[in-house]
Amino acid sequence: MTDWDNANGPKINRRGKVYIIGAGSGATDLLTVRASRILAESDVVFCDALVNPEVTSLATRAKVISVGKRCGHASTAQRFINRSLVGAASRYEKVVRLKGGDPMIFGRAQEEIDALKAANIPFEVIPGITAALAASADLGVSLTKRGVSRSVVFVTPRMGDNEPINNWVPPESMKATLVIYMAAKQSVLIRKALLNAGYKSATPAVFVENASLSNRHVFPTTIARIDEAAMQLGHGPAILLIGEVCTSIAYQLDAALFDQGSLTSLAY
Numbered sequence: 041m042t043d044w045d046n047a048n049g050p051k052i053n054r055r056g057k058v059y060i061i062g063a064g065s066g067a068t069d070l071l072t073v074r075a076s077r078i079l080a081e082s083d084v085v086f087c088d089a090l091v092n093p094e095v096t097s098l099a100t101r102a103k104v105i106s107v108g109k110r111c112g113h114a115s116t117a118q119r120f121i122n123r124s125l126v127g128a129a130s131r132y133e134k135v136v137r138l139k140g141g142d143p144m145i146f147g148r149a150q151e152e153i154d155a156l157k158a159a160n161i162p163f164e165v166i167p168g169i170t171a172a173l174a175a176s177a178d179l180g181v182s183l184t185k186r187g188v189s190r191s192v193v194f195v196t197p198r199m200g201d202n203e204p205i206n207n208w209v210p211p212e213s214m215k216a217t218l219v220i221y222m223a224a225k226q227s228v229l230i231r232k233a234l235l236n237a238g239y240k241s242a243t244p245a246v247f248v249e250n251a252s253l254s255n256r257h258v259f260p261t262t263i264a265r266i267d268e269a270a271m272q273l274g275h276g277p278a279i280l281l282i283g284e285v286c287t288s289i290a291y292q293l294d295a296a297l298f299d300q301g302s303l304t305s306l307a308y
């Protein structure tokens with residue numbers, strides 16, 4: 041089935057378990073204790089592109105196989121990954137599927153879980169810190185706030201290849217905090233869609249690039265100017281937060297975070 045599956049050597053007929061692990065948004069020490077333990081005990085790790093190599097290096101006795109998918113980069117088909125996980129479970133005791141952030145948020149975990157269930161293979165999901173929460177922590181901005189925002193929406197305008205075009209802006213989201221994943225290359229589309237949906241152009245927004253890492257950057261802006269902010273981004277993963285909870289960011293950057301030297305600010 042795969043090079044790796046056809047590897048020579050004795051086939052071991054024991055049935056393993058697959059651990060779908062969230063590696064978190066970057067910083068290794070934000071990994072859960074459970075994730076670190078399973079990684080250290082694992083026999084084989086199938087790893088995504090966004091996972092920090094420091095996290096993968098905790099799997100000291102495992103064979104590490106990169107199955108990374110990032111837009112614009114070589115991708116490994118999802119079906120191939122599903123088959124590889126199933127194949128690995130008949131060969132190894134502890135199989136890890138390591139994904140960036142939390143596996144259950146924009147991580148295609150469900151397809152892998154369904155494949156494992158269909159093959160009757162035991163699995164466990166170990167959560168990780170999703171980018172929205174890493175960004176919120178970096179900013180010192182709560183995604184919910186009394187009297188301002190009672191809900192948070194995680195959304196992406198990106199669609200799968202054969203998905204029908206639909207309106208991705210959640211209805212009634214204007215009072216919520218909107219967290220937009222995979223937003224960096226879609227800022228024009230996002231601006232237009234939000235303005236069409238009735239958002240005010242002065243609504244505060246902020247891009248956080250490389251959340252939780254020492255090279256993180258913060259770009260406060262407004263909906264009207266998110267294209268300009270997007271152009272300032274580097275090549276790291278970036279997430280876009282929108283809503284009134286972001287109002288305080290410019291102030292906070294000046295007052296405290298900017299001093300740390302790792303944050304960049306754009307004028308509102």
Ligand code: SAH
Pocket residue numbers: 065066090139140141142143144145146147169170171172174175220221222223248249250251252253277278279280
């Ligand atoms: N499962 C992941 C999301 C995968 S989709 C999670 O829970 O975080 C990939 C998108 O996540 C990126 O395009 C970006 O929008 C966001 N992302 C992942 N890591 C990030 C980071 N360190 N900083 C900012 N955004 C990040």
